[in-house]
Amino acid sequence: MSELRVMDLHLALREGARFHPIVEAVDLTLEKGKTVALVGESGCGKTLTCLSILRLLDESSLQITQGEIRFSGLDLVTLSERELQRIRGNSIGMIFQDPLSSLNPVFSVGNQLVEALQNHRKMSFSEARDQSIAMLEWVKVADPVRRFREYPYQLSGGMRQRIMIAMALLGKPEFLLADEPTTALDVTIQAQILSLLLELQEKMGLGILLVTHDLGVVAEFADEVVVMYAGRVVEQASVQALFENPQHPYTKGLLASVPRLGSKKLSSIPGQVPHFRSFPTGCRFAPRCPHKMAICEREMPTLEGENGHKSACWLGRVPI
């Protein structure tokens, strides 16, 4: 069974001669036909983790300092740019948050789809056009022949994201990395795009890594959830376990912060996310944590747990 594994991934940001660790010890496994959600607030490292899988980082300032990314017998961390190019789009596709800035405004949609196809496979224009139009139909774009000739500005946000999905799927990838694919869209359109992704996943057996900050989206679409805070994984569990029995105080705080219909309660996590230049020693959530103990400020808790439900918290592990 094909899988994509991120093992003990560390990323560092270079500032002059200094390296700041910004992502540490991230492990996750993507299986075909399943969705793993990577959740956290801005700056927690979820997008960087996602980008590093296809090595789309600006490597002059951001470096993978440790870890492996295993895919079909290869370690993507050590591959050359040329070898990577064969994997990008072919075996692993990607879609981004803002579909308008991901599309080139001066070329027609069709032009960009054909280019993507011809980059990966040798084929004539008419062949590429037919495949592109078929793919547009596949992602439920109404009137695909007309859309093929149109430009990004002529399309709505939801339509643009469908085009991006079509483009990512042209190479028939096994895995899809989706970085906040619905954040820029209205809730009604979000629901359309997510159910499209779900349908495509069933048809093609896609493994999806869904990067998001929206716990509602996670509850409805993910199978497995990885919660990140300040560059580290704080909790990892199946979607059911995470929502029914969250363990880390950060996960609990985050779940309580989501405004819900029918409850006028407002709860928030005091304080703010630490900056990567001044990460606290010990648990990074300690300064905001309601259960902080002495050990939390000294030592970083490891990610531990049973039955696939892991959490990085000292609570319950040491006598108070």
Added chain:
Amino acid sequence: MSDKAPLVRLQDVSQRFWVEKPWFGKGTPLYALREVTLEVPAGATVGLVGESGCGKSTLAKTMLRLIPSSSGSVFFDGKDITHHTPTQMRPLRRHMQMIFQDPYASLHPRRTLLQSLQEPFVIHGETQGMQEKIQEVLSEVGMNPQLLSRYPHELSGGQCQRVSIARALSLHPKLVVADEPVSALDVSIRAQILQLLLDLKHRYQLTYVFVSHDLAVIEIMSDFVVVMYLGQVVEWTSGKELFLRPLHPYTELLLEAIPVPVFRADRRKQHRSFSQEVPNPLYPPSGCPFHTRCGKVTERCKREKPLLRNLGTPETPHYVACHEA
């Protein structure tokens, strides 16, 4: 809609923009607002909700006369301000303030917080005792006054939003229009800012117009809710009534589309696909603007535009623009 006199009243306000302009001639009219009639009672919070492009921000700006309306009248505090010149508007401006979505973009990047916070006092010629007032309003919003010499880029999004709120409230306005004030913030910070806005409202007896696309946030904040679709008000009632008994199919669609952070075993089956996208506002559908996406559509909806009618009681009115409601 309330015993209190309205602070803001809009009467049949339309907002028309000319787009797709040819070299000669006017182009095509785009109606961002169509005959909107609305009251904002003093001391209440009115929530404006709808999808992007429905005209909710345009409505907020028209209310403040940041953009002059194409037709209809705007009343503020009992005065007709529809044809006020900018000079006439100026003394009124201190009573109407705005908070924007992007906290970084709403503060001048090359001015310190102190400079930004001095601005309203300088503009309205109230520099006496300014320093103390700034210190006071800053601690009101929960910021350390030692940060006054900082620049916006040194602060987090939540802190910047607190400064924007401090600036809006520094002259004790009557009306505060908040256009998606928490959409750009992280979930864990969002509730802090919402709570702050609620606290300040009670302390200063403010009137809020709260624009958001998030119905859960609207429910927390609003006394009255106005649901907009393609520049028209489709439902308008008290917050309580709307969430208890939504009557317009569009409101139902919006409520259903919100993903809930709770695990449900049957979640995959539940997922019904939401039909259709929002039509192009340049060429709105005939009859009811929502008929292209509505599950209850009839022949009448395609022909005849439904008008707002009261389906509630005279005490708690519930206005809906739907033939089938």
